[in-house]
Ligand SMILES: Nc1nc2c(c(=O)[nH]1)N[C@@H](CN(C=O)c1ccc(C(=O)N[C@@H](CCC(=O)O)C(=O)O)cc1)CN2
């Protein structure tokens with residue numbers, strides 16, 4: 065019968081064989097939490113999607129991002145790289161992007177980079193570090209609808225003006241053209257006449273916590289060639 069030590073080493077070996085993810089955040093990290101929970105969700109019957117991967121690092125551009133606490137509680141190494149500090153040193157946004165990308169590719173070398181509320185537009189100098197195009201972003205709008213920041217506010221305003229009847233969310237590959245990369249998964253999210261901005265935000269965030277996990281798994285399967293094996 066396998067001893068506790070044997071089962072631990074088997075578990076460690078299994079963890080070491082899993083694809084790896086680095087997550088970039090700027091704020092609360094509720095989507096990071098969804099990813100963390102999904103990597104620990106071994107019970108297929110729980111209804112929530114599981115993620116067969118290891119989150120090996122979390123990088124924030126803001127020291128006070130609560131997502132850093134979430135990562136630390138999960139035992140995941142964290143880093144903070146402040147754009148303000150770069151600018152205070154007379155450096156450019158591209159220098160900042162270069163530093164973030166170099167940190168990811170030298171210290172972590174992940175299979176996948178996930179932007180989960182990363183609130184900076186990444187320059188081509190960042191993307192040049194990722195020739196495998198293995199960077200994914202979560203965006204709280206449908207393709208081509210409300211690219212960029214504050215998408216939920218803009219969708220709610222458009223609904224109130226009668227120009228849209230619903231909104232949605234997507235995960236997509238990251239290219240220089242903001243929120244215009246190939247869509248990995250997308251999902252409509254209804255807007256109700258009784259909605260306030262807050263109730264719409266809650267509905268969107270709930271849907272995001274599912275799509276970010278399914279999108280990361282789908283993208284990893286594509287990147288690791290798993291789909292071809294099935
Ligand atoms: N090159 C790319 N960079 C980023 C992408 C992308 O698809 N291509 N996705 C965004 C995420 N994002 C929307 O999904 C987004 C985030 C932030 C902004 C933005 O205008 N940021 C401002 C600063 C805003 C702030 O600090 O509050 C800025 O960068 O000046 C646009 C889109 C991530 N990056």
Ligand SMILES: NCC(=O)N[C@@H]1O[C@H](COP(=O)([O-])[O-])[C@@H](O)[C@H]1O
Pocket residue numbers: 089090091092093094095096131180181182183202203204212213214215269272
């Ligand atoms: N344009 C990018 C953008 O708006 N991203 C949005 O930031 C939030 C992060 O929440 P979280 O910190 O709780 O995961 C999410 O709603 C995500 O869609």
